[in-house]
Amino acid sequence: MSRFDDLGFRAGTGLFGVLIIAVVIGIAGVLYTDSTAAISKFGWQFWQTDTWDPIAGDFGARPFIWGTLYSSVLALIIAGPIALGIAIYISELCPAWLQRPLVFLTELLAAIPSIVYGLWGIFVLVPFVRQLEAGTPEWMKALPLFSGPPLGLGMLSAAVLLAIMIVPFSSSVAREVLRAVPQAQREGAYALGATRWEAIRMALFYARTGIVGSIMLGFGRALGETMAVTMVIGNTPQISTSLYAPQYTMAAVIANEFAEAADELHLHALVEIGLVLFVITLVVNVASRAFIWSLGRQARPRRARHATAPAAEPA
Amino acid sequence: MRTSYRKFMSHLVVALCAGAVLLALVPLAFILFYVIKQGVTAINWNFFTQMPAQIGDPGGGMANGIVGSLIVTGLGALFAIPIGITAGVYASEYRGTRLASAIRFAADTLNGVPSIVIGVFAYGVAVLPFHHFSAAAGGFALGVMMLPLVMRTTEELLLLVPASLREGALALGATRARAVFTVVLPAALPGIITGVLLALARVAGETAPLLFTSLNNAYFSTDPGQPISTLTVQVYTFATSPYPEWHQQAWAGALVLVTMVFTTSVLARVATARMERMQRGS
Numbered sequence: 001m002s003r004f005d006d007l008g009f010r011a012g013t014g015l016f017g018v019l020i021i022a023v024v025i026g027i028a029g030v031l032y033t034d035s036t037a038a039i040s041k042f043g044w045q046f047w048q049t050d051t052w053d054p055i056a057g058d059f060g061a062r063p064f065i066w067g068t069l070y071s072s073v074l075a076l077i078i079a080g081p082i083a084l085g086i087a088i089y090i091s092e093l094c095p096a097w098l099q100r101p102l103v104f105l106t107e108l109l110a111a112i113p114s115i116v117y118g119l120w121g122i123f124v125l126v127p128f129v130r131q132l133e134a135g136t137p138e139w140m141k142a143l144p145l146f147s148g149p150p151l152g153l154g155m156l157s158a159a160v161l162l163a164i165m166i167v168p169f170s171s172s173v174a175r176e177v178l179r180a181v182p183q184a185q186r187e188g189a190y191a192l193g194a195t196r197w198e199a200i201r202m203a204l205f206y207a208r209t210g211i212v213g214s215i216m217l218g219f220g221r222a223l224g225e226t227m228a229v230t231m232v233i234g235n236t237p238q239i240s241t242s243l244y245a246p247q248y249t250m251a252a253v254i255a256n257e258f259a260e261a262a263d264e265l266h267l268h269a270l271v272e273i274g275l276v277l278f279v280i281t282l283v284v285n286v287a288s289r290a291f292i293w294s295l296g297r298q299a300r301p302r303r304a305r306h307a308t309a310p311a312a313e314p315a
Numbered sequence: 316m317r318t319s320y321r322k323f324m325s326h327l328v329v330a331l332c333a334g335a336v337l338l339a340l341v342p343l344a345f346i347l348f349y350v351i352k353q354g355v356t357a358i359n360w361n362f363f364t365q366m367p368a369q370i371g372d373p374g375g376g377m378a379n380g381i382v383g384s385l386i387v388t389g390l391g392a393l394f395a396i397p398i399g400i401t402a403g404v405y406a407s408e409y410r411g412t413r414l415a416s417a418i419r420f421a422a423d424t425l426n427g428v429p430s431i432v433i434g435v436f437a438y439g440v441a442v443l444p445f446h447h448f449s450a451a452a453g454g455f456a457l458g459v460m461m462l463p464l465v466m467r468t469t470e471e472l473l474l475l476v477p478a479s480l481r482e483g484a485l486a487l488g489a490t491r492a493r494a495v496f497t498v499v500l501p502a503a504l505p506g507i508i509t510g511v512l513l514a515l516a517r518v519a520g521e522t523a524p525l526l527f528t529s530l531n532n533a534y535f536s537t538d539p540g541q542p543i544s545t546l547t548v549q550v551y552t553f554a555t556s557p558y559p560e561w562h563q564q565a566w567a568g569a570l571v572l573v574t575m576v577f578t579t580s581v582l583a584r585v586a587t588a589r590m591e592r593m594q595r596g597s
Contacts, residue, residue, distance in 0.1 A: 009492035013405035016398045017418035020462055024421045027428065030439035076575020085335025093329055094336075102336065104584060109343050113520025114430075115547050116569045119554045120346045123353075123562070157474035160342045164342045171339075195325035217427075225552065226523040251431045251523070258435070259448075259527040274435040278428060 018106065027278065035272035037264055052237045054257070059269040063237035065276070067247040071155060071229065072222035074243075075162035079222075080215045083167045087174035087214075092200050103172075110168035118231035122163045126152040126232055129160070133244050148244040153234035156243040161232055162222045170218035173292065177210030178203060180295060211289030220284040224277060226251040250277045347573070354570025357563040362571075364536060367549070374561050375570055377533045380549035383450065386537060387529055387545055388519045390454025395461035396511060402462075403469025404495060410474075419470070422463035434524035442528055450536070450543035452531025457518040464517065468510025472503040510584040516579035520572050522547040546571065549557050 038046065042059060049060025090102050130152030140146045148154075181203045189199035204211060234246020235256060252274045261267040360377045368375025402422075406415045437456035442448055476499050485496035502506075522545075530542040531552060537543075546568055553565035 006491045009495070010405075010409065013401050013408065014414055016401035017405045017414060017466075019398050020402050020418055020425065020466060023419040023459060023462065024424050024428075026440070027425075027432070028434045031432070034435075034439045034443070082335045082338055085332040086339055088328075088413065089332035093332055094365050104494050104580070105340060105343060108577065108580055109339065111517065112346065112581055113522070113572050113576065115520065115522045115550050115554075116346065116350060116572055119550065119565055119569050121350055122554060124345065124349050164339075167339050195321050197325035197328040198321070200328065203527070221429055224427075224431065226429065226431040231551075231555065251429060251526065254431050255523055255526055258438070259530060271435055271439070274432050278432045281427055281429055281432075282424060285424065289423060 010046055011180050020023065029270055031275040033280055035268045035275050038268035038272045041265065042128060042269075046269070047276075050237070050239065054230065054261070054263075054266045057263070057265050060267070061250070061269070061273055061276075064248055064250040064253050064273060066239045067155075067237075068249040068251070068277070069242075070224055070247070071158045071162060071233065071249060072219055074155070074159035075166055075222045076219050078159065078163035079167045079170060079218055082163075083170035083215065083218060084174055084211065086167065086171040086268050087178055088200055088204075090171075091175045091178040092203065093196070103175075106168045106171055109164075111173070114165070114225065114227040117161055117165055117228040121157060121232040124152075126157050129154075129157045144241050145243055147242045148240075150244060151234065151246055153171075153232060154242075154244050154246045155233065155240075158229050158233040158247075158249075159243070162225055165225060165228060166218035166221045169221050170214050173214035173217055174211055177207045177214055177292060177295065180210070181206050207295060209291045210295045213288040216288035216291065218283055220288060221225050221282065224251060225282050226255050230255050250274075274292075322530065340350045350566065350569050350573050353563070353566035354573075357567035358570055362564075362567050365512055367533075367564070368560070370558055371560065373563075375564065377544075377564065378547060379532065379544040380546040380568070381571070382535070382537065383518055383532070383543040384546040386539070386553040387450055387453040388453060388457060388515060388545060390539060391457030391518055392511075392515060394455060394458030395465050395514075399462050399465025400469045400507065401471065404500070406466065406470040407473035407517050408491070408495060410470075423467045425459070428462040428466075429523075430460060430521055431523040434526060434528055435570060436471070436530045437524060445447070448528060448530035449540050450529050451527045451539040453543065453545065456524035456528045457521060460518045460521065460524065461514045464514035465511055467501075468514070469507050472506040472510065473499060475506070476502045506590055509583045512579055513583050516576055520547060520576060522551050526551075527568070 032230060035286055038059065046061055047065065048062060050062050051058050052063070081174055086102075086106065090099060090106075094102065130150050133146075133150030133152065133156070136146055136150070139249070170216045185202055185206050186199045189202040194202070229249055230252040233249060233252060235248050235252060236246040237248045237253070238245065240247065254270050254277075257266070258270050322333045361374060363376060363381060365374070365376035366378055367380075402418055406418050406558055409415050437452055437459065441452035441455045445452075480502055481494050481499050484498040485491070488498070500563050525545050525548050529545060529548070531548050532542045532544040550568035550572070553561040553568070556562075
């Protein structure tokens with residue numbers, strides 16, 4: 001009797017689990033079927049041309065993919081070192097009493113809604129960036145990185161805002177990764193006469209794949225971030241290396257045009273952008289998780305939580 | 316010489332790391348400062364009870380948006396909590412199985428999908444077939460976002476329940492289902508509720524998946540079949556408008572959102588601390 005009960009329980013609960021898998025497959029399926037018109041009409045050309053003209057029915061998405069990649073890479077360059085520094089400070093350096101408050105504050109940074117970042121971006125960050133841009137010395141303006149009028153709205157604001165938003169993600173994963181490094185690694189280094197930094201370097205080397213994974217996870221977040229970027233990047237489809245230039249991202253064009261997309265082709269073009277965004281973030285996330293997991297079974301962060309001393313344990 | 320260089324390097328790195336922490340806390344302080352400063356001047360009781368004012372008129376509120384956010388988030392919770400908790404039960408009860416790993420992988424994948432893409436998916440499933448935007452479609456989008464959060468919390472907290480509890484129930488002749496639902500799950504319930512609360516707070520602050528599912532509504536609506544106004548979409552509309560009165564209202568909305576996030580974070584922290592003490596005490 002109880003064997004049948006068990007089977008029913010297993011099948012019943014398993015079914016709900018299968019639902020989650022179905023949702024993920026469903027996302028891919030829906031995005032594909034709702035973008036067939038654009039895929040069959042434009043093919044690869046969709047990603048190689050720059051015209052975006054909903055009225056003429058001419059769609060090329062290269063500026064959006066450029067804007068998404070450029071803004072996310074810039075954010076990564078700013079946020080990566082900072083996130084790593086925070087992770088090292090919290091897990092290796094800071095006094096025990098400071099650990100909990102710091103973890104709480106970084107988590108609060110992660111919990112603030114994207115729309116609030118965007119609002120702050122429009123009214124505080126963008127005017128500040130505009131002033132900064134207006135004060136650029138002439139010789140700097142000659143560089144392609146700083147050319148163009150000081151609008152404030154543009155790549156620089158977007159990258160800075162993105163960086164602020166992804167720091168807490170990367171740093172909290174990197175912190176977990178560092179905690180998974182066996183204490184013996186550090187003790188060994190100290191026993192050999194290492195300084196603090198040298199011991200940390202040992203730990204970093206031991207956890208290198210996980211560290212790379214944690215930074216990549218932040219990159220994945222940046223790629224898909226929508227509201228805050230939409231509000232500060234200037235929403236102009238153009239490919240420019242200038243930090244001052246207003247540009248556009250994949251997520252932003254979907255947010256701006258989707259509700260108003262009247263004809264099927266326009267809608268399908270937007271869904272195709274969504275499909276590619278889905279695939280890119282999927283690849284980045286799976287790769288970063290593979291990096292984190294490759295740290296090895298015995299050193300996986302989740303397990304290590306119970307192995308470390310309670311004092312070093314920020315809930 | 317060499318030693319002093321090494322010592323210097325060490326101090327330098329410690330200083331740089333501490334600097335990184337400060338650097339990250341500066342924006343947090345700035346954001347909180349502005350949201351509170353601007354929000355407090357704009358917020359009052361009317362903000363919660365009145366409809367948005369006409370363009371150019373000061374005052375008014377976001378009563379429709381606040382109620383709408385509650386409805387849409389509630390619909391999402393109705394969808395995500397039963398599925399998430401049950402799937403979490405499976406993943407922890409049968410954690411060695413291939414299906415459990417697949418579910419875990421799917422949940423982590425879903426967690427990484429950009430919210431705007433979830434919105435497009437919800438549009439394809441819950442708007443397109445019915446030919447109109449609706450609160451239910453927005454709820455579905457938020458529910459999909461909540462799913463992995465609820466599932467992973469449930470799984471992790473069930474794994475924390477001491478094996479002796481389950482063994483005791485099984486020894487008394489309970490079936491596995493009975494042991495889980497009457498002994499193990501209740502033991503983990505406070506933690507699960509905390510996790511669900513955090514998930515609710517997170518999706519309630521979402522804007523992107525609602526832009527083209529629940530859309531917006533200038534009027535007061537509680538009908539799940541109709542477009543509905545939400546606090547976040549309202550803040551977005553007002554923030555990107557050219558009217559200073561609306562900007563003030565947007566700050567007030569941001570203050571409400573940040574207060575919600577802050578309160579749930581503190582509650583979660585208190586609850587986790589209590590659970591830890593209990594575990595250590597036992």
